[in-house]
Amino acid sequence: MPNPLTLVGTYGSPYSLKMRAVLRYRQIPFRWAIQGTADEQGIPRPKVAIIPVLGFPDASGEVTEVMVDSTPQIARLETMFRERSLKPTDAGLHFLDLLIEDYADEWVTKMMYxxxxxxxxxxxxxxxxxPVWPGLHATDERLERMGEYIVDRQVSRRALVGSTETNAPVIESSYIRLLEILHRHLEGNDFLLGDRPGSSDFGLYGQLSQLVIIEPPSTDLCILHGPR
Structure with missing residues (x-):
């Protein structure tokens, strides 16, 4: 068995869970390292500090190369591993697969945020x-400080991401429309574009892993408008 890859991420990151699902489906050996824990020690820092980070080992098993951004990560894996490919053989379906993946990564993520x-x-x-995911053994005081830091940072970025009072009706109606479309589609299909998953399936899965499980308001809407 080749030396496993390393995936650095966290459970609250839709892109981390997207890539973890890709690696699992493709049966590519990898090690899951939660960001901010001892698991990621010794892994080179990427130039852009975002997750997930995909680490590639040398012959000795040491991670010597890393990359970020889930779409290029998936493309890189397609050049390295042939089994259980995500790339449709039909050129038209391949285009649609990439288009829907981009929709998930760039628009559905605004719903999640x-x-x-x-x-x-x-x-x-x-x-x-x-704060608990990377700080399981942290003191209550440290968890509280971490929580305040995360909330202050993320809430202050809402306008940058596009979550404003003006945009809220568009985002919320778009989410309901997505749920209704998926509910109808999944009545007779297991995947989005055929008899096996593509990048688009994993792109939507990553965002929905948060929207329909973690966040209470969007979970309630899912139960109401698209429980499939």
Missing amino acids: HYRWAPRESVERARKLL
């Missing part, structure tokens, strides 16, 4: 939950 950092109940939930 909005429902996490706009409703008061979601903000309070995130304040308590997000």
Whole structure:
């Protein structure tokens, strides 16, 4: 068995769970390292400090190369591993697969950000939950400080991401429309574009892993408009 890859991420990151699901589906050996814990010690820092970070080992097993951004990560894996490919063989379907993946990464993520950092109940939930994943053994005081830091930073970025009072009706109606489309589609299909998953399936999965499980308001909407 080749030396495993390393994936650095966290449970509250939709892109981290997207890539973890890709590696699992493709049965590519990898090690899951939670950001901010001892698991990521010794892994080179990427030039851009975002997650997930995908680390590639040398012959000795040491991670010597890293890259970020889930779409290029998936493309890189396609050049390295042939089994259980995500790339459709039909050129038209391949284009649609990339288009829907981009929709998930760039638009559905605004829904995720909005429902996490706009409703008061979601903000309070995130304040308590997000610091625990990298800080399981931290003191209560440290967890509280971490929670305050995360909330202050993320809420202040809402306008930058596009979650504003002006945009809220568009984001929320778009989320409901997505749920209704998926509910109808999944009645007769297992995947978005055929008989096996593509990048688009994993792109939507990453965002929905937060929207329909973690965030209370968007979870309630999912149950109402698209439980499939």
